[in-house]
Amino acid sequence: MNIQYEVLSDYNVFCVEELCNELMAFQKSKAHIHPEWFDNMTFETRFIPSVKSAKSNFIIIAKVEDKIVGYAYSNICPKQTYSGGFATLEPVDFFDFSTVKGTDVGCLSQFYIRDAYRGTGIGSTLFERSMEWLNSNNEIEDLFIFVSNGNADALKFYERKGFKVSHDILGGFITVLRNI
Numbered sequence: 734m735n736i737q738y739e740v741l742s743d744y745n746v747f748c749v750e751e752l753c754n755e756l757m758a759f760q761k762s763k764a765h766i767h768p769e770w771f772d773n774m775t776f777e778t779r780f781i782p783s784v785k786s787a788k789s790n791f792i793i794i795a796k797v798e799d800k801i802v803g804y805a806y807s808n809i810c811p812k813q814t815y816s817g818g819f820a821t822l823e824p825v826d827f828f829d830f831s832t833v834k835g836t837d838v839g840c841l842s843q844f845y846i847r848d849a850y851r852g853t854g855i856g857s858t859l860f861e862r863s864m865e866w867l868n869s870n871n872e873i874e875d876l877f878i879f880v881s882n883g884n885a886d887a888l889k890f891y892e893r894k895g896f897k898v899s900h901d902i903l904g905g906f907i908t909v910l911r912n913i
Contacts (some may be wrong), residue, residue: 734853735797735798736737736795736796736797736854736855736858737795737796737797738793738794738795738796738859738862739793739794739796740791740792740793740885741792741793741794743784743790743792743882746780746781746792747785748794748801749776749780749792749801749804749806750761750776750780751801752801752803752804752845752847753776753779753780753804753829753845754775754776755773755845755847756843756845756857757771757774757775757779758771759845760766760774760881760883760884763881763882763883764881764882764883764906765832765882766841766882766883766903766904766905766906767903768815769907771851771881771904774789779843780806780843781789781802781811783808783842783900784806784808786810786814787808787809787814788809788810788811788817788837789808789809789870790806790807790808791805791806791808791821791863791866791867792804792805792806792807793805793809793863794858795846795855795858795859797850799845800911802846802847802849802850802855803819803845803846803847803850803855803856803859803865804843804844804845804859805841805843805844805859805862806841806843806844807835807839807840807841807842807863807866807867808839808840808842809838809839809840809867809870809873810837810838811836811837811838812818812830812833812835812837812838812875813830813862815838815877819850827877827879827902827907827909832875832885833875834874834875835872835873835874835875837872837873838873838875838876838877839867839870839873839875839876839877840876840877840879841860841864841867841876841877841878842879844856844859844860844863844887846859856890860890862892864876864894868872874897875911875912876896876912877899877909877910877911877912878891878896878910878911879907879908879910880907880908880910881907882905882906882907883909888908888910891910892910894911895912896910896911896913897910897911897912898910899911899913
């Protein structure tokens with residue numbers, strides 16, 4: 734299988750719209766806590782606002798025969814970005830701000846590979862390239878990954894890559910992992 738990887742500019746993100754919407758549907762299908770919260774989560778409501786509010790973005794895609802089969806989206810944001818609302822009306826802090834060393838955090842925000850291409854090494858490559866980018870910013874010490882409930886495979890993958898479960902938020906809707 735000939736796999737090609739390409740880093741996208743912030744202006745060329747629309748090619749991942751279909752995959753992003755597949756990710757939202759996948760997360761909903763796995764969720765056992767509030768799956769209905771995914772009903773209004775789409776490329777337009779999650780991905781685009783995140784790209785616009787971040788200080789810096791890194792979007793990498795995996796292609797097989799010119800077909801995009803996976804992507805990873807990472808960003809650097811002020812830690813205060815992760816305070817406020819989410820899919821609920823209640824305010825929520827995604828982590829204890831006093832434990833974050835700097836003013837900004839790095840986050841592997843979205844990560845998705847089409848089912849037929851899982852187990853091919855694409856995920857590891859997307860993850861490693863994303864971590865290289867995040868770690869290249871010397872001002873960022875704290876890295877986070879937020880995993881939706883029901884996605885045990887993702888939790889195991891990130892734990893094998895060295896991330897540790899920190900805590901749950903929104904009554905277990907999201908598990909927060911950290912580079913502790």
